[in-house]
Structure formats: structure tokens, C-alpha cells
Amino acid sequence: LAKTTQPISMDSYEGQEVNITCSHNNIATNDYITWYQQFPSQGPRFIIQGYKTKVTNEVASLFIPADRKSSTLSLPRVSLSDTAVYYCLVVSSGGGADGLTFGKGTHLIIQP
Amino acid sequence: ETGVTQSPTHLIKTRGQQVTLRCSSQSGHNTVSWYQQALGQGPQFIFQYYREEENGRGNFPPRFSGLQFPNYSSELNVNALELDDSALYLCASSLGTGWETQYFGPGTRLLVL
Numbered sequence: 001l002a003k004t005t006q007p008i009s010m011d012s013y014e015g016q017e018v019n020i021t022c023s024h025n026n027i028a029t030n031d032y033i034t035w036y037q038q039f040p041s042q043g044p045r046f047i048i049q050g051y052k053t054k055v056t057n058e059v060a061s062l063f064i065p066a067d068r069k070s071s072t073l074s075l076p077r078v079s080l081s082d083t084a085v086y087y088c089l090v091v092s093s094g095g096g097a098d099g100l101t102f103g104k105g106t107h108l109i110i111q112p
Numbered sequence: 113e114t115g116v117t118q119s120p121t122h123l124i125k126t127r128g129q130q131v132t133l134r135c136s137s138q139s140g141h142n143t144v145s146w147y148q149q150a151l152g153q154g155p156q157f158i159f160q161y162y163r164e165e166e167n168g169r170g171n172f173p174p175r176f177s178g179l180q181f182p183n184y185s186s187e188l189n190v191n192a193l194e195l196d197d198s199a200l201y202l203c204a205s206s207l208g209t210g211w212e213t214q215y216f217g218p219g220t221r222l223l224v225l
Contacts, residue, residue: 043202043216099157
């Protein structure tokens with residue numbers, strides 16, 4: 001499984017755009033990049049997933065360069081409620097018995 | 113559509129005891145995965161059940177066991193509890209064994225004294 005590296009923590013302010021970058025140098029051809037969000041004492045929540053180029057949904061955008069060795073989660077106009085831990089994961093589209101591999105994630109703190 | 117639910121929300125046990133945690137999967141989902149999350153860490157995969165059979169297992173000892181029932185609900189059993197078993201236990205359901213999207217429950221907070 002591809003190991004991911006992301007910043008331990010980030011700070012920003014309400015109304016700003018926040019970009020969290022994740023590196024995954026050993027990503028395999030059939031792997032997808034997936035991001036989850038977790039609030040304290042809650043389970044992680046799926047945010048977005050992509051394979052290459054750009055994916056956008058109502059919550060975030062995901063940018064993946066051609067070599068797929070990194071990805072960037074973009075949160076537009078953040079609010080205080082976006083304060084959470086954000087996990088970058090590499091998952092195999094073929095399924096598998098190894099489960100989702102979570103790192104320590106990025107602690108995002110949004111200030112007024 | 114009912115989301116993933118877990119019970120109990122909190123639990124206190126003493127070392128050496130046994131515990132059973134329960135999970136009801138999201139409607140229509142046939143796969144349940146269990147994770148352990150220690151304080152300050154990301155969730156760690158324990159095992160997965162698909163159509164009542166164990167489909168994969170992480171690096172956890174045999175005293176961690178599970179079941180999945182015909183309605184796809186699931187149990188996690190932990191025998192001979194140790195202090196290090198204190199954690200948030202998360203259940204996630206999905207449709208099939210693809211790993212694209214898992215839907216997590218709120219978790220059970222277990223404290224072992």
C-alpha cells in the first residue's frame with residue numbers, strides 16, 4: 001500500500017481557501033486518492049476521491065498532477081466548522097483485504 | 113436512509129474482561145469494517161466482514177474477533193482486555209469490498225482500567 005505524507009497541522013482564517021497537500025510517491029496504477037474528514041469523537045467522513053487531474057464536488061476540489069505522486073485537497077472559503085482532521089488515503093480500486101490505511105492526518109484549525 | 117449506528121457509545125471495563133461492541137450498517141450495505149483509533153492517531157484497520165465471512169484482517173491478535181449477521185449488522189469482540197485496548201472503536205459499512213467509500217459510525221469509546 002502506498003504510504004502518504006501530509007502536514008501535521010495547518011492554520012487558516014474564515015473565508016480563506018485552504019490547500020492541503022499529500023505526497024504518495026509509491027502510488028500504484030489502480031490506486032485512487034481519497035480524503036476523509038474527522039471531527040472530535042466522530043467517525044471519519046468521506047470528502048472526495050479522484051484518480052487524476054481535477055475532481056470537484058459541493059464540498060471540495062482535488063487536484064492530482066500527471067505523475068500522481070501527490071495530490072492537493074482544496075477547501076474553498078473555509079468556516080470555523082471546517083476545523084477538523086483531514087486524512088489523505090490511497091486506496092486500491094480492486095478492493096482488497098488490507099482495509100483503509102490512515103496516517104495521523106492534518107489538523108486544520110480555522111480561526112475567526 | 114439510516115446511517116451507520118454503533119452501541120454502546122461509551123464503555124468502561126477492567127483489564128482481563130471481555131467486551132462486545134455492536135454495529136448496524138447503512139441500509140443496503142453488505143460489508144462492515146472495524147477500526148481502532150487511539151488518541152491522537154488515525155484509525156487502524158482491525159478486520160472486515162463481507163456477507164458474513166471475514167474478508168481481511170489487520171495486525172491485531174486473535175483475541176479480537178468478530179461476527180456479521182444475515183442482516184449485515186456486526187459485532188466486535190475483544191477478550192482478555194488490556195490497558196492499551198482503550199480507544200475509539202469505529203465501524204464502517206460499504207457496498208461490496210471495493211474501498212472507494214466507507215461510511216463510518218460515531219464509534220464506541222472504550223476505557224480499560
